[in-house]
Amino acid sequence: MINKLHNRVEQASSALHNISEKINSVSDMNTQITIVTEELSAVAEEIKRNATNILFT
Known part of the structure; x- marks a missing residue:
């Protein structure tokens, strides 16, 4: 029993x-x-920033 x-x-x-x-x-x-x-979010933000710069320069 104990075993x-x-x-x-x-x-x-x-x-x-x-x-x-x-x-x-x-x-x-x-x-x-x-x-x-977090890294993907930073990359997406960088892409957004670059796309905005391309469109408005």
Whole structure:
């Protein structure tokens, strides 16, 4: 009985560890997406500025 309980606790601990790793991975991906989005926004703004300069010069 105690061995079964011990095994289940180990399984639960392992599962929680795996879940924690997945959460960290998703968090890292979100950080990367945020950075890329900000960079793309800056590029779009630069294109808009350049297009405006071409049209009005």
